[in-house]
Amino acid sequence: MKLGRIARFEFAYQLRRPAYWLFFAVLLFVAWSIIQANYVPDARDGWLLLNAPLVIASTTVVAGMLWLFLAASIAGEAASRDISSGLHPLSYSAPVSRFQYLTGRFLAAYALNAGLLLAVPAGMLLGMHWPDVEPEIIGPWRPVAFLLAYLSIALPNAFLATAVQFALVALSGRAVLAYFASLLLFLATMGLSVFMMTVLKQPDLARLFDPIGMIAIVSGLSDIWTTHEVNTRLVGLQPLWLGNRLLWLIVGVTVLGFTFRRFRLAHPAERRRRAKRAKLRAPEPDDAQAPSARLPMISKVAAASRFGARAQWRQLCAATALSLRMLAKGWTVFAPLLAGGLLVCIAIAANMEFMGVPLLPRTEHVLDYLTAALANPGNRLWMVIPLLTVFYAGELVWGERDARMGEITGAMPVREWVFFVARFLALAVLLLAWMVVIGLATVIAQAVLGYRDFEIGLLAKALLGLQWPEYLLFALLALAVQAIVNQKQIGMLLVLVLYGLIAFAPMLGIEHKLLVFGASPAWSYSDIRGFGNSLAPWLAFKAYWFSWALLLAVLAHLLWVRGRESGLRARWQLARTRLTRATVVTAMLAGAAVLGLGAYILYNTHVLNTWQSQADRLARAAAYERQYARYAKLAQPRLAVSTMRVELHPQRRVADIRGSYLLSNAGTQDIETVHVAISTRDGVDTRRVEFDRPATRVRDDAVLGHRIYRLARPLRPGESMQLRYEVVFAPRGFANTGADASIVGNGSWVNAQDVLPTIGYQPGRELREAGDRRTQGLPARPLVPDLDDAAARTGAADETGMQFEAIVGTDGDQVAVAPGNLLGSWREHGRRYFHYASKAPIGTDVQFFSARYAVHRQRCQGVTVEVFHHPAHDGIVAATARSACASLALYSRLFGAYPYDSLHIVENPERDIGAHSEPGQVDYGDGFALLHPATDEGGLDLVTAVVAHEVAHQWWGGQRFRPARVEGIGLLIESMATYSATQVVEDSLGAEQLHAYLSMMREQYQVPRSLAMPPLLRASEQFLNYRKGPLALYALSQYIGRDNVNRALRRLLDAHPPGRTPRATTRDLYRELEAVTPQRYRGVLHDLFAMNAYWEFSATQANASKRADGRWQITLEVKARKFIVDEQGAEQPQPLDEWVEIGVYPGAAKRQENRQVIVGSPLYLAKHHITQARESITIVVPGEPGHAGIDPRSLLVEMRTRDNFADVAR
Incomplete structure (x- = not known):
């Protein structure tokens, strides 16, 4: 058969080319590199098994992206070699049909690409069984995972790419356009799919229209699967992915069909002329009648022979x-x-x-x-x-x-x-x-x-x-x-x-x-x-x-x-x-x-500067832990008072810091040795560390930054001593990562903990990731201590904070900011000086800012609120100050008095939209000033909410309340701050803004994610701390009343003042909430906080009739389901015994893109006891109803809420 001979010849010809095997070697190396660089560290950290099906599928996709460009010449060569070699007059005139010619060439190219993609599983296997890979991070051998990845990802991708590449080259005659076809597919993956994901907010559509699988598999499944699912579930049989494959196979067949229809076995120039020939053809004149014409004589032209510049x-x-x-x-x-x-x-x-x-x-x-570095x-x-x-x-x-x-x-x-x-x-x-x-x-x-x-x-x-x-x-x-x-x-x-x-x-x-x-x-x-x-x-x-x-x-x-x-x-x-x-x-x-x-x-x-590779940094951290972790529990003096003078020279990029610590022995044992951690940061020169009593430096580890001083006379319990230091921070030149931007002409930002001496062993210098600890031979330990770890509940030496005072000098046209009240400012020798002192203890994380700030001052609740901002970024200043004042007023009333006389809100020079809180001070990135809610009429005032959240940290996680660093700490810090912010939003902006704020938080549930999570009492993930936690607290407040929740929170604060041990955990919070929760709602409390529970509600039908007294009677049919998901992803159905809100509203149901159903003032809103999967609820309301629903405010955790309402039929 001619078709078979054409295919065999093409296949054998390209298989003999050295380039083909070079492609194979490169692709094998790429697959090996992906496994070694990406997945071996993740497997060592315990996130997955190295040969998990999703790892195999994702590597197939990513390596396939490079294959698009590597192997473009295969289809290009198959479709254009006759033209490029000049043999097309012979091959096109051979007794071969267009179908045989094109099909044979295409099948050969497809088979070659299919063989080439076998390098990917080969490279993966090589990477998974490389000598440095530990056997314990590899799971059971499952050939079907490789087979499915090859059959459902590699081969369909090869068909689509080969079809598009072959089509462009066959129709144009230019082999290089095969690379352009690869670029089109790359753009379709990185452009079209991302557009659907980010602009249209249609993740399922983005996965369906992803031609290669980057969105559908690499980011899609990894976001929603648990570790157990990643390690066990096969990839390639999911309905959406099968639909994706079918769609793009149809596209590939369509492209081939179009190509077969348009291609002609003719000279390329002849193809282009054919469409125009009839229009351009003109009658030829008769030779005998053609007029004679004289051709001009050719004259010799003298050509210049100079070839200068x-x-x-x-x-x-x-x-x-x-x-x-x-x-x-x-x-x-x-x-x-x-x-x-x-x-x-x-x-x-x-x-x-x-x-x-x-x-x-x-x-x-x-x-x-707009910009992207080449490297x-x-x-x-x-x-x-x-x-x-x-x-x-x-x-x-x-x-x-x-x-x-x-x-x-x-x-x-x-x-x-x-x-x-x-x-x-x-x-x-x-x-x-x-x-x-x-x-x-x-x-x-x-x-x-x-x-x-x-x-x-x-x-x-x-x-x-x-x-x-x-x-x-x-x-x-x-x-x-x-x-x-x-x-x-x-x-x-x-x-x-x-x-x-x-x-x-x-x-x-x-x-x-x-x-x-x-x-x-x-x-x-x-x-x-x-x-x-x-x-x-x-x-x-x-x-x-x-x-x-x-x-x-x-x-x-x-x-x-x-x-x-x-x-x-x-x-x-x-x-x-x-x-x-x-x-x-x-x-x-x-x-x-x-x-x-x-x-x-x-x-x-x-x-x-110091050059360190990643391996060097890991080895250095491991060495610090090995040598000095034995001193972690050693009694050390507490930093009680910090006094310093800071000379900032922004133009010279120098900070000269001289100061003293008052160290006190707050324990019950004598302290004979003091451990001082010295900064190892480039540019930091610790010139002097001395005590006010005789002390001998018995250890000075300049490499790891640790000194040990033996006191001539031990520091007795209740005694104090002074430590004086002198540090010069002068970043020089630049490192491999760039120049240190802490001190610059405008916008200096220095964190004292990074440059000044600190007391005691520093756990923050240890390695945390399991894989890093494994490679360095350190014992395994959890990222966060267990909730019931008694040792972790003991207080730290600096828990009660320190008194702080500083004089900060800077350039004459700048404003310097430090924690505490501004006691005075003056000019001296062309420089400006600012004297700050704290009224109450603050933490040791002291930060200094210096820039050409504009300052907005406002007095409220006896506190001076100061907003230091870039002069051009004044759009959010008023809202920031208003929110800070409203927050101070509400939190002082609910949770106790604000301990300071001032609150600094400082714009830092970094390019982010986030904010950060320390005692008496909040800083936000200059990207935060981009927020422009005024352009969104009726939209969320996020400035107010974010500032309220950060001010709430003055109570939650600030000096006022420092919980134990165990599982669930995020609920006690971030969830509390966010929940507190909801009250500020509601009180100062109204119910509509509160609804917008809560809706924004609930949108995170619409982002595909795994349902497998720990209960909130053990939560560590950001999503749980910033979204699920505050929503659970708000939901509980709607069940038992906001005042009851706040009363429980105030009791928690009062029971755990700074310095008292054991420190608070989420069990203490649960106990306080349980004490104010009526018996009928204890189940809701348990499901929201102690279990990872989910609900599914739907309103299937709503019918209404007008009664004789003018009121309306509604019968609402609802469906309900509750289940619990463990941390492995297993679902366990639960019996229904729920108190759920039922709401009736006037008018038709309204929807707003990407938000929950927007409802007006309810005609009826009350909680009903739901015990059956299907229930019929009859309600009488005073006005004409438009729509009714179950859990209309989405108080309970539900992934999909769009079917919670039904329009009322009459």
Whole structure:
């Protein structure tokens, strides 16, 4: 059969190519690397088994993403080899049908790709059984997991990709378009699916339309499966995934059908002319009647033979223009540019909100969605530009030779460097066009969102000055590799592999940026800090890599192929003749720059700063624990008073700190030795540590930062002594990760714990992750001690806090902020000084800020509330101060008096929207100032809620209440703060805002996640602490009354003042809540806090009739179910004995996107006792009903609430 012979010939031909087996080796290495770099550490940490089915499936997907580009030449070669080799006149005229020709070639390509993808399971097996992998992290051998991953992921992906690649190449005749087909699929995965997930808020739709499986499997299943499910459940038979496979198989078949219909066994030019032939054909004139015409005589033209600098410049311009025209023809340039601009608009629009609240699309914020470093890119979407560069570089270098014009252009009187530089300039112009399109799309998106303060200068600096060079570096690399390798497909493969190594170097254990082409410390920008000192290291590394790129360009120039001489030996011989004086000087200058800049970078990263690999850091932490953990329980003096003078010099990047500690023995034993932890941070020089009594330094470990002093006279119980210190913090140069930004020209932020001496052994320096402890030979232990761990409930030495006083000096145009009341400020020698002192004890986590702040002051409840903010960020200041005042008033009444005379709310220079609380002080990232609820009429005022949450930490987790660091601590700190904030929102903003706030928190339940969780009493996860915990407390308040819950919380606080042991746990909270809960609601309390319970409610029907007295009688049919999910994911149905709200409301049910059902004032709202799976409830209401429902306010934990209501029928 002809079809079979065609397929066998194609299969055998490509199987003999060395490139095929090179692809196989690369893919095997990639699969091995994914297992070793990603999943071995996770398995050691106990999150999964190394050979879990989901690990196998996810690795298949991720490796398949690289396979898209590695193997594009297989389909491209199969579809275009006849045209590229010039044999198509023969093959197209052979007695073979179009179906046989195309089907044979396609089946061969598909079989080759299917065989190539066998490298993935082979690489996985190699990685799982590598010598350093411990047997205990590998589960039972399950061949079916590999088989399912191959059959349901690899083979369908191979069919789709091969079909699209084959189609584009067959219809165009250009093999390189197979790479472009891979880019289309990459964009479909990273663009279309993410758009559906983030913009449309349709995760199931995103998984269905994900062509490769990144959303459907890698992020989809891993988010919703428990550890037990990850280790045991097979991947590939889930209904949604089967639907995904069917959809994309249909797409692949459709693409092939279209290709078979449009393809013609004719010369490519003939195909393009066929559609136009009838229109262009004109009657031919009769030769006999044709008028004679005289042809002009050809005259000899004297050609100039001068080829100086001017002529070479003109040649360069002409060659650049020609290269640009070659790139710009067709749709391979303009279509991606258009798609890129559209993606920018979508990305900005989709991300200009935080928890449902609009954000100001300021340029500093949108830059995150426009830029991505070449090495280790944070924004994976913009990996598409380097991938396109691989494609364009191949086209530029091989364009003339593919068109069989290479010998002609090679014979032209043009220098080799002109050919190379012209192509680089053309690629640079194309990349510049990308930057311009991205910039224009950004401005358009900002304008559409109503923003008018365009910062064109900043946008130009970021895109043209910082992002464009990233791409230019890679463009030079791609062009140089193509020129040096002189094999188009191998060159593209090599560039792709190099890009993979560059982009994912840290995952492969390559950490130093001098070893990764194009790598550099990241630059950063914020409105307060500007670029700060982040540009200097970035420029140094980029200059270093551009010097290397110049050396590569010189080599490419020397080895540039002209004419028929393409062998390596002939090219080396030609290279000697091209080694002109200018070439040698250029190479020497580039080499000198490499050596000089490399030495400068090494001096900064290894001399001025300490270079440590991840392995070094782990070993150092393990050594600290091994040597000094035996002193963890040793009695140490308590830090009672801290006094210091801080001289901040922002312009010089220096902080000079001198101070003293008053150390007291609050225990019952004599203290003979004092352990002092010294900062090992780069730039910290601890110049003096001395006591006011004789002491001998018996241990000084400068490497691990630990000193031991033996006192000449022991410190008796009740006695005190002074420790005086002098520390200079002066960050120098830059490290491998960049320059230390703690002290900068504007926006300095210094954490005293990072630089000052601290007393005693420091558990925070220990390794916590199970895998890290295992690799370092340390004993295993849980991340968080057990809830009933008695030892963990004992108090720490600093639990009662310390008195604090500081004088902080800074530049004359700045404001310095420290904890405590501002006792005075003055100017001296052109500098400003601020004197702060705390009225009540604070924690030891002291932070200093200095910037050109504007200050908003407001007096409320006897407390001075001060908001220190960037002058341009004044949009949220009033709301921040109002919320702080409302919070202080409410919490002081409910939970006890606020212990300080002032509350500082400080904007820090970091680019985040979060906030952080310490006694007497709250700081928030400058991204928090982006919140712009005014643009969302009737939307959530998140500023008020967040500030109320942080102020609540002055009671919950602050100096007022410090629970035991055991399981459930998050419920006692974060859940309490959030629940307290709900009361501020309700009291100051009203019920509608409260409903919006609660709805925002409940939205997290709509995000796919595993139901397997520990009970709240043992909660440690953020979702449980910030969402489920506060919602459970609010639900309980609606059952037993808000006052009863607050009374229980006040009792908890009063029973556990600072310094009292044992410290509080969630069992103490449960006991207090149980004491105020009526017997009928004890079951709700137990289910919400002691069990991981879920409910399912639905209103199936509601009927109403008007009574004679004018009232309405409603019969509501409901369904109910309750079940408990253990930590392994097993569901256990529970009998129904529930008190559940039933509500009746006027009008039709209303819905708001991504939020719970929005309801007005109820006609009826009361709790009913539900004991059956199906119940009929009859209610009489005073007005005409519109809709009725069960659990209308979603008080109980339910994953889906959209069917809780039913419209009332009459």
